[in-house]
Amino acid sequence: MAGKQAVRVLTVDDSRTMLGMLRKALGDAGYDVIQGSDGVEGLEVLQQADPAPQAIITDINMPRMDGFQFIEAVRALEAFAHIPIICLTTEIDEEKKKRARSLGATGWIAKPFNAEKLVWAIQRVTA
Amino acid sequence: MSDVMDDILKIFFEECDELLPELERGLGELSADVSDPETINAIFRAVHSVKGGAASFGLERLVRFAHVYESALDCLRSGQVKPDQTIIKTFFMAMDVLSDLVAEAKQTGDAVADDRIDDNLGKLEEIIGTSKDEAAPAQAEESAVPEGFVPVTVDLGAFDFDEPAEEEAATAAEPLIVTFRPHADLYSRGDDARNLLLGLKALLPEDQAQNMEVTCHRQTLPPLADASVDEGYLQWVVRLPTGATGPTEADIQAVFDWVSDVCDLTITQGEAPFEDDTQPEVEAAIEEPEPEPEPEREAEPLPQQQAAVAPTATSVPAASTKQTRKQEQHASIRVDTGRIGMLMDMVGEMVIGQASLESALFQQGGTQDQELLKRLAVLKTLTRDIQEAVMAIRAQPVRHVFQRMQRVVREASGLAGKDVRLILEGEETEIDRTLIENLTDPLTHMLRNAIDHGIENPAARQEAGKPAQGTIRLSARHRSGRILIEIQDDGGGINSQRVLQTAIKRGIVSPDAVLDENEINELIFAPGFSTAEAVSDLSGRGVGMDVVRQAIQNLGGRVTIKSRPGKGTLFTLSLPLTLAVLDGMLIECRGSVVVVPVSSVVELVTVNVKEDVYHLPDGSHVVSIRSRCIPLIYLGDELTLPREMNDMTGPNHMGRAGEEDQLMVLVVENEAGARAALVVDGVRDQAQVVIKSIEKNYRPIKGVSAATILGDGSVSLILDVSTLIVSATKRVDTRALEQVAARIA
Numbered sequence: 124m125a126g127k128q129a130v131r132v133l134t135v136d137d138s139r140t141m142l143g144m145l146r147k148a149l150g151d152a153g154y155d156v157i158q159g160s161d162g163v164e165g166l167e168v169l170q171q172a173d174p175a176p177q178a179i180i181t182d183i184n185m186p187r188m189d190g191f192q193f194i195e196a197v198r199a200l201e202a203f204a205h206i207p208i209i210c211l212t213t214e215i216d217e218e219k220k221k222r223a224r225s226l227g228a229t230g231w232i233a234k235p236f237n238a239e240k241l242v243w244a245i246q247r248v249t250a
Numbered sequence: 251m252s253d254v255m256d257d258i259l260k261i262f263f264e265e266c267d268e269l270l271p272e273l274e275r276g277l278g279e280l281s282a283d284v285s286d287p288e289t290i291n292a293i294f295r296a297v298h299s300v301k302g303g304a305a306s307f308g309l310e311r312l313v314r315f316a317h318v319y320e321s322a323l324d325c326l327r328s329g330q331v332k333p334d335q336t337i338i339k340t341f342f343m344a345m346d347v348l349s350d351l352v353a354e355a356k357q358t359g360d361a362v363a364d365d366r367i368d369d370n371l372g373k374l375e376e377i378i379g380t381s382k383d384e385a386a387p388a389q390a391e392e393s394a395v396p397e398g399f400v401p402v403t404v405d406l407g408a409f410d411f412d413e414p415a416e417e418e419a420a421t422a423a424e425p426l427i428v429t430f431r432p433h434a435d436l437y438s439r440g441d442d443a444r445n446l447l448l449g450l451k452a453l454l455p456e457d458q459a460q461n462m463e464v465t466c467h468r469q470t471l472p473p474l475a476d477a478s479v480d481e482g483y484l485q486w487v488v489r490l491p492t493g494a495t496g497p498t499e500a501d502i503q504a505v506f507d508w509v510s511d512v513c514d515l516t517i518t519q520g521e522a523p524f525e526d527d528t529q530p531e532v533e534a535a536i537e538e539p540e541p542e543p544e545p546e547r548e549a550e551p552l553p554q555q556q557a558a559v560a561p562t563a564t565s566v567p568a569a570s571t572k573q574t575r576k577q578e579q580h581a582s583i584r585v586d587t588g589r590i591g592m593l594m595d596m597v598g599e600m601v602i603g604q605a606s607l608e609s610a611l612f613q614q615g616g617t618q619d620q621e622l623l624k625r626l627a628v629l630k631t632l633t634r635d636i637q638e639a640v641m642a643i644r645a646q647p648v649r650h651v652f653q654r655m656q657r658v659v660r661e662a663s664g665l666a667g668k669d670v671r672l673i674l675e676g677e678e679t680e681i682d683r684t685l686i687e688n689l690t691d692p693l694t695h696m697l698r699n700a701i702d703h704g705i706e707n708p709a710a711r712q713e714a715g716k717p718a719q720g721t722i723r724l725s726a727r728h729r730s731g732r733i734l735i736e737i738q739d740d741g742g743g744i745n746s747q748r749v750l751q752t753a754i755k756r757g758i759v760s761p762d763a764v765l766d767e768n769e770i771n772e773l774i775f776a777p778g779f780s781t782a783e784a785v786s787d788l789s790g791r792g793v794g795m796d797v798v799r800q801a802i803q804n805l806g807g808r809v810t811i812k813s814r815p816g817k818g819t820l821f822t823l824s825l826p827l828t829l830a831v832l833d834g835m836l837i838e839c840r841g842s843v844v845v846v847p848v849s850s851v852v853e854l855v856t857v858n859v860k861e862d863v864y865h866l867p868d869g870s871h872v873v874s875i876r877s878r879c880i881p882l883i884y885l886g887d888e889l890t891l892p893r894e895m896n897d898m899t900g901p902n903h904m905g906r907a908g909e910e911d912q913l914m915v916l917v918v919e920n921e922a923g924a925r926a927a928l929v930v931d932g933v934r935d936q937a938q939v940v941i942k943s944i945e946k947n948y949r950p951i952k953g954v955s956a957a958t959i960l961g962d963g964s965v966s967l968i969l970d971v972s973t974l975i976v977s978a979t980k981r982v983d984t985r986a987l988e989q990v991a992a993r994i995a
Binding site: 137138139140141143144147184185186198204205206207208213224227228229230231234235243246247248249 | 264
């Protein structure tokens, strides 16, 4: 990432531990990480962020606004209709995948995540 | 582990400390008839989060348990099992195991016994098994515990980003041909053909990357007039060199994993599937991403059409923005408590500074400058507001401590073979964080005590005409600047005779002591007192009520008991709202200024020495105020303050002529309602004082709770009114007092 402005990634998770892990993994890989503690906060942070993030990683099971609702809400925002959104969740059965896809999720990673996979996934959508 | 990982681990444990009470609260709300999906979700999420975090740190025992627990909860969430009493109990016990496993991982608790874990796992698996039997086979498979769930340890510290993952050696030497045609949905999901092409390129070793050939076929692209903006028309053919370090078909599948349903994909080896096709029209070279990250849209969008795409999603944002605003007020930040402590200290200094400013102004003969006085008053109000605001930051509801007590009661009643229900009241009452942290141990001990000694066993209760289930009420409320915490049980009350006998046996009181009921009850706080005939596993842990009382006193609090034989016992803890400041009355005594907490002051009266003060045979004095006899304390003597010339505030100086017939006394009261009259020279002021610990800086002094710095910079002592009252009351011969009282009446 040298010589270039770091790619900004929004991470949304209700677990501070997970947010910490994400910040560490992405930060080490040279990404600029911003955070939201649930869907509602995620949306807020997303809309206020300047510069806007280039990708989003979101948990699914969260209070107030879960990951599905969050994806739907992000896709409904004109400015973010095409931002890559990666779901980070332990529950990836086919049904959930299908639902996430139909709402506009770009991809998914299993929790607990592997830092390499995570970075690979982000690179994959922000290249 | 790196420092960052240590920090994250710390965050994880902090988070567990929040999640576990949430879990407990959720479980507490659960019942067979009420199963609010939000509650169940919160319960599930709590366990889920603990598991998720634990897995990241390779805390295998914790993960293994949390995983089964989570699966069992999932059966509840999906409605496959109903939360009956047995199941709720199992969940509660599992919660206890879970929190013990967290403590084990944190190394603050003992290792959890394997058989206890297995036992609880068995019960949880029973729940999962039940639901499996009931559910349709297809569903059952999903909810069952996946075999061999192994947590993956991610050592982020060791992860080196620059080093590419080693690829499996591909056996094939011939190139792989990847053909794919993205559907429109691939784009609407935020993905891009370019991403996929770069993904494929990333599969190649660096020196091979330029050997990847990409061809774009646009034969399916219709004439512009017929083209739809919602469709993807272009087809991409990628020729990937293989070899010892080249990609395999599985690697390529992995690149397309997310888009397998939104593109046509074929992977073949050796030959291009489009050899019959017309010449490729576009040769695309995939370069490193340009600085401009805006992804290029492949299929078409001509500028004017692009505008037409957008409106599909215009009306919605307004609504979601509105929703966002509504939630905004709940926003919070996390602050290190050390910083708040520092802030609190500084506010303390500010209070002193403000007082000293005031004092300096008035020492110069006072000022008549109204404007200055007004501004000074504003400053005073502001100082107080700031101090209260900082206190409010430190304040937390007692809920966290209270809810932990549910477990204490569950365990203790289980061990004692008693059925006890704990009712919590006033959990929202806020109290300083430091106090909260230090309340857990005393409360735990008192509850264990109540279950062990207070609540009778079910048979005895029924015999006494009480419900078999005992009840303990734990409540908190604010009262005149203090927090009152009450622990009330409906047990047998304190057996005064037995307490007295034990106290005599242990040499705590002499056999001929005459004590009233309250004094006897107080004996259970005496060091070395324990009435448990057999040292039980519950309260008989070598920690007596004296330790409880000491702990509460260290917090600036008091414990009092009220007991009614056969009906139950009420323990009242009275605690200050904060350990930082208090409203004090500045009292003059022998040239010194001492501070009496305003909360304990009843009244200031002038008494006539000849008429109202009585000398008792034992040398003590009482004063009659409105026909009530109150022990009189000569504060100067009590605190052994150096005597001044012309001093009259000692018993030997009473009865002198003139106005010395009058004594100014400050009537004070402790939480138990006991009173004493302090003989003082005068009252100087009422002010907010900052509490500075004497114990920390010097050593404990009987009758003095702390010190403070006054506005003029002098150090002043804060009286421990309760101790003074107790010692004064003890000195007074009860029988003599009764005689005096009779005379007055």
